[in-house]
Amino acid sequence: MQPTLAFRVAGKIVSRRVDEGQVVHRGDVLMTLDRTDLAHDVTSQSANAASLRAAWENAAADERRYRGLDQTGAVSKSFYDGIRSRAESLHAQLMAADANRRIATDRDDYTVLRADHDGTVLSVFAEAGNVVSAGQQVLTFASAGPLEASVDLPEDMNLPIGSSAIVSDAKSDQIITRAASLRQIAAIEDTATRTVNARYIIPNFPTNLRIGQTLTVTLTSSLSDDMVVPLSALFDMGSAPGVWIIEPSNKKVAFHPVPLRRVEGSAAVIMPDQRMRDLRASGELQVVAAGVHDLHAGEVVTIASDQAQMQ
Incomplete structure (x- = not known):
């Protein structure tokens, strides 16, 4: 098997760790991209998710407190419904923010190209300093086996x-x-x-x-x-x-x-x-x-x- 390897994100190659004919093992780093912009995105998405989590936790605490008051008639039904709606809205926003944070983290991880299997590097098509697009072939790799x-x-x-x-x-x-x-x-x-x-x-x-x-x-x-x-x-x-x-x-x-x-x-x-x-x-x-x-x-x-x- 001779898979063609490529980065899953675009970027500038900052290092090439292997040469043609080199034997590598599963998990070995083959090439890396500049991760500066993607790392900033991870920081931004993580901060946004943390902020929304804090807001949702406060809203959830308010919802639990006013739920009891609503059941005793101490607060109006419409007031409690507003508290509950705010908590539900913040929870939905938190779920979306967590998803964006995971996507940003995955994209940051994609700046490191690793060997999926043991094998040998056949050809290298990109060097440090080259800017490549997502999916662009950077090397071919022969998996270990007969x-x-x-x-x-x-x-x-x-x-x-x-x-x-x-x-x-x-x-x-x-x-x-x-x-x-x-x-x-x-x-x-x-x-x-x-x-x-x-x-x-x-x-x-x-x-x-x-x-x-x-x-x-x-x-x-x-x-x-x-x-x-x-x-x-x-x-x-x-x-x-x-x-x-x-x-x-x-x-x-x-x-x-x-x-x-x-x-x-x-x-x-x-x-x-x-x-x-x-x-x-x-x-x-x-x-x-x-x-x-x-x-x-x-x-x-x-x-x-x-x-x-x-x-």
Whole structure:
């Protein structure tokens, strides 16, 4: 979860207590506003409520005293009704004044922006000295919990929720988990790239895994040996379709004929051979997806992996 945080009142920021990437705990102060005007309002409303309370208490005492006199006929009915009406009016005014005092106190409290949950500050959009309006975004915050990898997939790749994936560090290629689980696929695709955003939960993530870190997500399937590749990765040598893979030991490409199961929009479902299954199991499988018509066996190439930004 990545809530956007904002002040509930307008004002001038006087302090920023956190930086991007900082881990915070529930209740920690993130930013504060100048509370001078709001503090004056609290003082004014509190004084008004105190004055009305004193007036009402006196009026209530008078009402109790004259009630007995009214019952004995010592004072007229109209005189007692006036005393009672004044007490009731002052009580209503006191209730309104108390409500205004509470509102003023709440608004004064809103000058301090605190973390609602344990988590990490992702982005900061305001600095000390800035004047912000109520509800204006000042920072984004990732609540503590399982981290997720966000990756864009072809819009026609119909993966079921819960599908597994291998997640590794994009720089070191070190595998972080082989059991990432698909939690969500966006309902609306990006029309420019014809992709949809998918989020994979990373269980038991290492403590050195950072929000914003670049990862590589390798799709797997727990239901069969079939594998999904971009349609552009398929190449027909004349006898059968296949794909070019990069051998991890020497970074050279090798062509592997594979049976084509079906085409799903911009993706192809293939049945990998044993070498491809072994590389997939170890998280080392890399399939060339662009320029496949220009490759020759044994060439050393560099490919761009599907990379995901941690969010």
